[in-house]
Each structure stands twice: as C-alpha cells, then as structure tokens.
Amino acid sequence: MDVYEAIARRRDVRAEFTGKVIDREMLLRILAAAHHAPSVGHSAPWDFVVIQDPATLERMAEHVRVKRREFADSLPPDRAATFDPIKIEGIRESGTGVVVTYDHSRGGEHVLGRHTIADTGLMSVALAIQNLWLAGVAEGVGVGWVSFYDESVLADIAGLPDGVRPIAWLCVGEVSEFAEVPDLERFGWRGRRPLEDSVHWGTYRAEG
Numbered sequence: 001m002d003v004y005e006a007i008a009r010r011r012d013v014r015a016e017f018t019g020k021v022i023d024r025e026m027l028l029r030i031l032a033a034a035h036h037a038p039s040v041g042h043s044a045p046w047d048f049v050v051i052q053d054p055a056t057l058e059r060m061a062e063h064v065r066v067k068r069r070e071f072a073d074s075l076p077p078d079r080a081a082t083f084d085p086i087k088i089e090g091i092r093e094s095g096t097g098v099v100v101t102y103d104h105s106r107g108g109e110h111v112l113g114r115h116t117i118a119d120t121g122l123m124s125v126a127l128a129i130q131n132l133w134l135a136g137v138a139e140g141v142g143v144g145w146v147s148f149y150d151e152s153v154l155a156d157i158a159g160l161p162d163g164v165r166p167i168a169w170l171c172v173g174e175v176s177e178f179a180e181v182p183d184l185e186r187f188g189w190r191g192r193r194p195l196e197d198s199v200h201w202g203t204y205r206a207e208g
C-alpha cells in the first residue's frame with residue numbers, strides 16, 4: 001500500500017472493531033512506526049502506555065461516558081439531536097487502549113528547535129500519532145482517537161508520573177472494514193472543508 005492510499009483509507013474507527021485483540025508483534029510494528037516520527041531536537045517526547053486489562057478499559061469507558069453526556073448537555077437542541085446517535089469511542093470493543101503521552105522535560109533543557117515555540121514538543125507527539133494511525137491502516141488495524149476525558153483522570157488510569165501529560169487515548173484493534181466516509185460527515189455533524197478554502201497563495205488573505 002502506498003502512502004497516498006493509506007492516507008485515503010484511514011478512518012477514525014469507533015464502530016467497526018471486531019473485538020479481536022491485536023497481536024503483540026503487530027502492535028509493536030505499529031508502535032515502531034510511531035516511534036520513527038520526526039520530533040523537535042530529536043527529543044522523542046512521547047511514550048505509549050498499552051492498556052488491555054478489561055477492568056481498566058471499563059473504567060476509562062465509564063469516565064468517557066460521563067464526559068460525553070456533559071458535552072451533549074452543553075449543546076443547543078438541534079445539535080444535541082444530531083450528536084445523539086454519534087458513537088465517540090470504541091474503548092471496550094477495540095480491546096486495546098494506547099495512551100500516548102508528552103514529556104516536556106525529555107531532551108533536557110536545550111531542545112534544539114524548541115526555544116522559540118514551546119508547542120513543538122506537542123506537535124511532535126501528534127506526528128507520532130499520525131504515523132501510528134497510518135501504519136495501522138497498512139496492517140488492517142483500526143485506530144480511534146478519544147479525547148472526551150479529564151487529563152487528571154487519564155493520568156491516574158495510566159499511572160503517569162507528574163509532568164507527563166496524556167495527549168490521546170487511542171482505541172487500537174482489528175476492524176471489519178474501514179468506512180469510506182467519516183462518521184461526522186455521515187451523521188451530518190460536519191462536512192469536509194474544501195481544499196481550495198484551505199490553500200492560500202501568497203498571503204492568508206489572498207483570494208484563489
């Protein structure tokens with residue numbers, strides 16, 4: 001599979017997990033792809049906490065359920081109705097959660113390239129996640145990013161030391177298929193912004 005095909009087929013997976021837990025060798029290949037991401041100052045500020053214990057998955061799913069309800073309650077009635085059928089996680093069904101973390105102290109005091117933009121460490125973690133996501137597609141493994149959580153709760157669930165921040169809970173598991181259309185488009189939450197609206201030639205304000 002070439003990289004364009006993997007990018008086109010990638011989906012945020014919530015409903016298509018088969019329930020079969022990913023085998024360790026395959027998971028390690030995907031994590032190796034994540035670990036090969038570029039990072040500011042070559043600092044590799046990420047770590048991956050693999051969680052497969054059913055009771056821990058259940059605890060996370062319950063917390064996310066509460067956060068989902070909070071979000072639903074914050075919506076005006078028409079958006080709440082659109083949101084209602086949308087599944088926002090596959091924590092139990094995937095069988096594996098990968099908590100991706102960020103350690104700002106990684107690389108020491110003088111991280112090359114971070115002295116003007118503190119966020120470059122976080123940006124590096126996002127690239128590792130994207131590598132993981134695309135490697136998953138190449139392996140036929142689905143990934144779903146869950147962000148409906150309080151960071152302090154997830155830090156506790158994953159046993160993170162002080163100063164290490166959880167950036168994502170990724171549901172990782174075998175899938176029956178990759179949907180062609182993102183769920184949020186399919187359920188009418190939001191469509192894809194056209195490329196021509198996102199590309200600016202010369203300056204941000206320039207037309208066309």
Ligand SMILES: Cc1cc2nc3c(=O)[nH]c(=O)nc-3n(C[C@H](O)[C@H](O)[C@H](O)COP(=O)(O)O)c2cc1C
Binds near residue numbers: 010013014182
């Ligand atoms: C930072 C980030 C956080 C996300 N959080 C959630 C989430 O909590 N639950 C969810 O169902 N999808 C989540 N998503 C997935 C997006 O909804 C999804 O990427 C988007 O709708 C486009 O669909 P696609 O990834 O299938 O192309 C998240 C994606 C990103 C990048």
